Amino acid sequence: MPKKTPLSWLLLVRQKSRLIVATAGIAFADILMFMQLGFQSGLYDAAIKPHRNLDADLILINPQFRTLFSVKSFQRERLYQARALPEVKEVSSIYINTGQWRNPETRESRAILVWGVEPGKPSFKLPEVEQQLSQITLLKTVLFDQAGRPEYGTVADWLARSPQGLEVELSDRLLNVSGTFTLGASFAADGNTIVSDSTFLHLFPDRSASNIEVGLIQLQPGSDPVVMQQKLSAFLPKDVRVLTVEEFANVEKQYWAEGTGIGFIFGLGAIMGFIVGIVIVYQILYSDVSDHLSEFATMKAMGYSNAFLVRVLITEALILAVIGFLPSMVLAMGLYQITYSATLLPIFMQVDRAITVFVLTVAMCSASSVIAMQKLYQADPADIF
Amino acid sequence: MDQVMDQVTNQVLGQSSSQASAITIQNLNHYFGNGDLKKQVLYDINLIIQAGEIVLLTGPSGSGKTTLLTLLGGLRSAHEGSLKILGQEMCGASKEQLLKTRCNIGYIFQAHNLLSFLTARQNVRLSLELHDHYTDAECDRLVDEMLTAVGLGERLDYYPEQLSGGQKQRVAIARALVSSPKIVLADEPTAALDRKSGRDVVEILQRLAKERDCTILLVTHDNRILDIADRLLYMEDGRLVKDKTE
Numbered sequence A: 001m002p003k004k005t006p007l008s009w010l011l012l013v014r015q016k017s018r019l020i021v022a023t024a025g026i027a028f029a030d031i032l033m034f035m036q037l038g039f040q041s042g043l044y045d046a047a048i049k050p051h052r053n054l055d056a057d058l059i060l061i062n063p064q065f066r067t068l069f070s071v072k073s074f075q076r077e078r079l080y081q082a083r084a085l086p087e088v089k090e091v092s093s094i095y096i097n098t099g100q101w102r103n104p105e106t107r108e109s110r111a112i113l114v115w116g117v118e119p120g121k122p123s124f125k126l127p128e129v130e131q132q133l134s135q136i137t138l139l140k141t142v143l144f145d146q147a148g149r150p151e152y153g154t155v156a157d158w159l160a161r162s163p164q165g166l167e168v169e170l171s172d173r174l175l176n177v178s179g180t181f182t183l184g185a186s187f188a189a190d191g192n193t194i195v196s197d198s199t200f201l202h203l204f205p206d207r208s209a210s211n212i213e214v215g216l217i218q219l220q221p222g223s224d225p226v227v228m229q230q231k232l233s234a235f236l237p238k239d240v241r242v243l244t245v246e247e248f249a250n251v252e253k254q255y256w257a258e259g260t261g262i263g264f265i266f267g268l269g270a271i272m273g274f275i276v277g278i279v280i281v282y283q284i285l286y287s288d289v290s291d292h293l294s295e296f297a298t299m300k301a302m303g304y305s306n307a308f309l310v311r312v313l314i315t316e317a318l319i320l321a322v323i324g325f326l327p328s329m330v331l332a333m334g335l336y337q338i339t340y341s342a343t344l345l346p347i348f349m350q351v352d353r354a355i356t357v358f359v360l361t362v363a364m365c366s367a368s369s370v371i372a373m374q375k376l377y378q379a380d381p382a383d384i385f
Numbered sequence B: 001m002d003q004v005m006d007q008v009t010n011q012v013l014g015q016s017s018s019q020a021s022a023i024t025i026q027n028l029n030h031y032f033g034n035g036d037l038k039k040q041v042l043y044d045i046n047l048i049i050q051a052g053e054i055v056l057l058t059g060p061s062g063s064g065k066t067t068l069l070t071l072l073g074g075l076r077s078a079h080e081g082s083l084k085i086l087g088q089e090m091c092g093a094s095k096e097q098l099l100k101t102r103c104n105i106g107y108i109f110q111a112h113n114l115l116s117f118l119t120a121r122q123n124v125r126l127s128l129e130l131h132d133h134y135t136d137a138e139c140d141r142l143v144d145e146m147l148t149a150v151g152l153g154e155r156l157d158y159y160p161e162q163l164s165g166g167q168k169q170r171v172a173i174a175r176a177l178v179s180s181p182k183i184v185l186a187d188e189p190t191a192a193l194d195r196k197s198g199r200d201v202v203e204i205l206q207r208l209a210k211e212r213d214c215t216i217l218l219v220t221h222d223n224r225i226l227d228i229a230d231r232l233l234y235m236e237d238g239r240l241v242k243d244k245t246e
């Protein structure tokens, strides 16, 4: 069998300007999709980063707890009840509240999330935090999140210059910054601070020690978290909810995805990119078929079937999909980097997103070729004789 | 009912006469349009063309020459009468059969209709790729031989836009003949050419056809090329009125 002439490819490379326009158009559509999906997942990732870094097997929360943005508390007593089960190794409590951070330089106030943890017990899985927990046992000391918004001040720099500590104002109380950690800004908070439970109660005198926001449960080695989750749910009163860490993260994610327009807005943005892509590729393929209508009709007269020509068209679309996708991926990575430096939003190229966008590109190009195909059926060889 | 009857008669008639002939047409009628707009363009055509014959078909504009050619080439389906190409009945044939017949016929159009994005070589090769039985090396050899035979051995990798009208039409001839079809149909192949290149083109066509024992039916208005014909046909108002050898 003779090797087949690569018609689709030749059709494209013999029309350089059309190829360039098509590539640019598809790349544009792809970048649009990459940015929308990237923003979306970056925002979600930022929102659930604290949850994912909690050092626990199971989490206890108020059933009404939806988001860090407006926390709900429950009786600390429930956490101690959980200890009655032999599989529970250890429990620890976390207080959460929003404080006002005053930038030591500009004197401007800005809301910041305050985490009150028990210094001797597990809280965050972040090595920086674990190493510095002993420092905050001292009353009125605080760990500062250096990945928060720059408006809080260049705390890390100032701290480096004054090793004995840096005095700051949090919710009108003077605290000493003993170190920094890295978590990052999210929807719920522009920044984070970690203090001990005693410091927390000192900062917020109207908070009672017996009501906490998050309970962390550590299990004995070898016990299955899912089984224990059911056991604990059955065991504890219904005024608390037992979740795995991932489920806890999903509660937060769901809040932002459903409770706000975020999922819709970015989803719509991605769909727009998709539609723009279809229109562009369709335009290209349609004019390609129109310009070569008599040539395609000639091929039919020679004995080539409609199905063969349809394949040529689809192949052309798929080649365009690949040619347009590759540069868009590189450009999107650059734009992600720029976005990250500007907003500290954790937005990076991910394999599954790249696959998603590529699949969408292929779908986009196939859809366009199916529409453009109608034109191909008009190429009637009886008319060109 | 009529059609079934026709087909039965056709089969009987066909068997008796089509053995040595490339094309056998009996009682062929053709209409365009439907209902009130139905218009007959071919009336009771009867024609036998022997294998290896070069037949020229002339006649005034609108007399139905192109229509006849498209029916022969399987570009339109015939409905009434009998039309046999290489023993294959085309009247009432299925789409697949029409397509298969097209693969075994060479076409030359008034406009060269080369694929603009392919070189001369690739254009000619395209008609070999329709047949699975060639090897790659055979394809390359046949294509180059064929283009050399039409005098384009120096321009194998030229694109159509780099060739003159006559050269393009010669590529079209190479494309039509390269797979050694038994029949070549040509519709005014010289109409777009000046006198000299038109003459060249038909002479090449005639020479190659004779070498390969290929049957040619060529529609033309060009009186200067009538001498290449073995037989001349004349068509008027949808009827074959004169068969000059009879």
Ligand SMILES: Nc1ncnc2c1ncn2[C@@H]1O[C@H](COP(=O)(O)OP(=O)(O)OP(=O)(O)O)[C@@H](O)[C@H]1O
Pocket: B032, B033, B041, B059, B060, B061, B062, B063, B064, B065, B066, B067, B068
């Ligand atoms: N697709 C069509 N639909 C309807 N009528 C058609 C169609 N094609 C051709 N005809 C009519 O059929 C008749 C024969 O046309 P045809 O093209 O076969 O003539 P021709 O002999 O090839 O003419 P010319 O020498 O100008 O090429 C004409 O009256 C034409 O108007």
Ligand SMILES: [Mg+2]
Pocket: A385, B065, B066, B067, B187
């Ligand atoms: Mg005509």
